[in-house]
Amino acid sequence: MNTVLEQIYATILPSAPFVIAAYALMWCALVVYVIYMTVKLKRTEAQMAVMEESLKKIDAEKNNASDRA
Amino acid sequence: MAIEIQTPSTWQQYRTLLGKDLRREFRTREMLTSMGMYALLVLVVYGAALSQTSHSFDILQMSGGLLWAVIIFTSLLGLNRSFAHEKENGCLDGLLLVPLDRSVIFLAKATSNFLFMIVVELITVPLFAFFFLSTSPADTWPLIITPLLIGTVGIAGIGTLLSTITVNTRGKDVLLAVLFIPLIFPLLYACVSATTVALVGGDVEAIYMNALLLAGGYDVVMLLLSWVLYDFVVSA
Amino acid sequence: MTQQMKRARESAGARCDRYAPLILGIGAILSTLGFILAFTLAAPVNGAAVDGTELIGDQMVSNQLLFSQKIFYFHMPVAITSFVAIGVAAFYGIRFLMTHRACYDMRGRVASEIALVFVIMVMCSGEMWERFEWGVWWTWEPRLTTYFILMLLVFGYFILRAAVDDPERRATYASVFSIVTFVDVPICFMITRLVPSGVHPTIFRSDSGLSPDMLIPLLLAMFGMFCIAFGVYRLRLRCAQLDVRLEALKERLDD
Numbered sequence: 001m002n003t004v005l006e007q008i009y010a011t012i013l014p015s016a017p018f019v020i021a022a023y024a025l026m027w028c029a030l031v032v033y034v035i036y037m038t039v040k041l042k043r044t045e046a047q048m049a050v051m052e053e054s055l056k057k058i059d060a061e062k063n064n065a066s067d068r069a
Numbered sequence: 070m071a072i073e074i075q076t077p078s079t080w081q082q083y084r085t086l087l088g089k090d091l092r093r094e095f096r097t098r099e100m101l102t103s104m105g106m107y108a109l110l111v112l113v114v115y116g117a118a119l120s121q122t123s124h125s126f127d128i129l130q131m132s133g134g135l136l137w138a139v140i141i142f143t144s145l146l147g148l149n150r151s152f153a154h155e156k157e158n159g160c161l162d163g164l165l166l167v168p169l170d171r172s173v174i175f176l177a178k179a180t181s182n183f184l185f186m187i188v189v190e191l192i193t194v195p196l197f198a199f200f201f202l203s204t205s206p207a208d209t210w211p212l213i214i215t216p217l218l219i220g221t222v223g224i225a226g227i228g229t230l231l232s233t234i235t236v237n238t239r240g241k242d243v244l245l246a247v248l249f250i251p252l253i254f255p256l257l258y259a260c261v262s263a264t265t266v267a268l269v270g271g272d273v274e275a276i277y278m279n280a281l282l283l284a285g286g287y288d289v290v291m292l293l294l295s296w297v298l299y300d301f302v303v304s305a
Numbered sequence: 306m307t308q309q310m311k312r313a314r315e316s317a318g319a320r321c322d323r324y325a326p327l328i329l330g331i332g333a334i335l336s337t338l339g340f341i342l343a344f345t346l347a348a349p350v351n352g353a354a355v356d357g358t359e360l361i362g363d364q365m366v367s368n369q370l371l372f373s374q375k376i377f378y379f380h381m382p383v384a385i386t387s388f389v390a391i392g393v394a395a396f397y398g399i400r401f402l403m404t405h406r407a408c409y410d411m412r413g414r415v416a417s418e419i420a421l422v423f424v425i426m427v428m429c430s431g432e433m434w435e436r437f438e439w440g441v442w443w444t445w446e447p448r449l450t451t452y453f454i455l456m457l458l459v460f461g462y463f464i465l466r467a468a469v470d471d472p473e474r475r476a477t478y479a480s481v482f483s484i485v486t487f488v489d490v491p492i493c494f495m496i497t498r499l500v501p502s503g504v505h506p507t508i509f510r511s512d513s514g515l516s517p518d519m520l521i522p523l524l525l526a527m528f529g530m531f532c533i534a535f536g537v538y539r540l541r542l543r544c545a546q547l548d549v550r551l552e553a554l555k556e557r558l559d560d
Contacts, residue, residue: 002359004358004359005359007369008359008366008369008370009369009370010369011369011370011371011372011373012370012372014437015371015372015373015437016372018373018376018433018434018436018437019372019373019375019376019433019437021433022376022379022380022429022430022433022434023340023376023379023430025426025429025430025433026379026383026426026429026430029422029425029426029429030422030426030533030537033418033422033537034537037537037540037541037544040544040548041544041547044544044547044548044551047551048547048551048554051551051554051555051558054558055558058558230481230485234465234478234481234482235468237469237474237478238465238468238469238478239468239469239470240468244464244465244468247460247461247464248461248464248465248482250457251454251457251458251461251489252458252485252489254450254454255451255454255489255492258450283499290488291485291488294484294485294488298402298481298484298485301402301477301480301481302477302478302481305473305474305477305478
């Protein structure tokens with residue numbers, strides 16, 4: 001390549017890692033947030049399951065008590 | 070026979086509240102002395118920080134910024150103390166029982182904070198000049214009065230709103246600093262540029278008037294917003 | 306509130322939730338399209354001049370062609386989206402102060418979380434661009450500084466929320482602070498018109514400095530980001546509502 005073309009394209013290769021890093025970081029931030037949301041959701045669902053278990057137990061006890069009465 | 074009850078006007082309420090703050094301060098002089106000592110000690114810290122600079126170092130360029138840094142740190146101290154009193158003695162609850170427009174409390178508090186800050190600045194600025202301005206400033210140095218006034222008005226307004234918020238939280242002082250400094254930053258920037266250009270000289274007109282317009286505009290917006298929002302904050 | 310109004314409000318929320326994944330998908334497609342077009346359609350911007358002229362394609366080029374400017378096609382839409390998110394948070398702050406209903410406080414908090422994510426995205430991409438273009442990690446340039454202050458304000462919002470225990474008081478203080486944060490947004494936006502700087506030129510002028518082939522990827526990316534923000538907002542809102550229902554259940558179970 002002649003020198004002018006070299007000069008014209010001189011900044012492209014050095015800038016490529018930064019451009020890739022910029023887009024990758026942006027995408028990573030979004031993904032991290034979505035992962036955080038999912039983790040919280042899973043934890044809430046686990047607690048919901050525990051709630052439902054205890055509710056079932058209380059219902060069973062109430063039924064036993066009313067059966068005996 | 071109808072009994073006429075005279076409710077005091079807003080101006081009278083304002084005067085009473087302001088008088089209460091000023092009277093308490095003049096009786097104990099507690100806040101002024103602690104703020105004054107604090108400003109002096111910050112200047113001492115500056116002395117240590119600048120001790121290694123060479124003799125040819127032109128401190129006049131930094132002087133505006135250093136002065137405003139002292140003022141900001143001192144005002145953080147003063148704003149916290151002013152509301153700590155109210156909360157300790159239950160004065161704020163008493164005030165909330167009175168059927169008044171709660172924005173008057175904001176005005177009275179902001180004015181008393183403003184007056185205390187002005188007194189402290191009257192002490193600090195000559196001290197600063199005495200300690201650090203060995204090279205005499207430019208002829209336009211009296212012009213620093215206006216940025217000082219405008220900046221202090223803004224600090225008092227925003228600071229009163231924020232200290233009312235943070236006095237009811239955990240980590241009161243630190244939280245005030247965390248919330249206060251970003252909000253005061255545009256005002257600080259404008260006032261530092263106006264003060265520096267007045268002290269250093271140079272192209273005074275353009276930069277000075279622009280900076281003061283920016284600071285004044287920001288002041289007006291923030292004061293109006295604080296006035297309107299204060300009712301919600303103090304009733305919470 | 307009448308039964309009819311309640312049902313109408315709930316169905317509005319349900320409709321939003323039904324369309325949220327769809328909108329998220331549309332957003333992803335639009336922003337990917339914008340991303341591809343930014344590299345294929347948009348012409349590279351001219352940088353510093355070089356010594357000679359060359360014929361490339363069908364144009365005479367006598368400047369360096371910049372690749373790093375391609376960051377702009379995502380950097381600006383994300384910045385605009387963060388401003389919009391802060392505006393939405395301030396709107397819900399005002400609604401809460403007017404009505405004192407906890408649902409507005411929850412929406413304000415979720416909108417602020419979205420704003421935080423987008424603010425971090427802007428700072429990351431801006432940091433990479435600055436590092437390459439100007440060789441330094443930071444300058445005290447007007448727009449960078451005001452945007453940094455905006456980021457500190459959003460951090461402060463969450464620190465304030467964490468420091469107050471009583472729910473109603475926390476919601477009031479948070480609403481007031483989000484309204485005050487919104488005052489910084491016009492300053493951020495207009496600062497490049499008031500204080501000229503080398504790094505951030507003004508984009509939306511009447512004689513817009515953007516040619517259509519640059520405008521298209523930008524607008525595509527912007528609408529894509531809006532859709533992504535809205536979709537994520539709705540999803541996060543559902544999570545928050547689920548949390549609230551769980552807490553209510555826990556209280557009842559404790560009795």
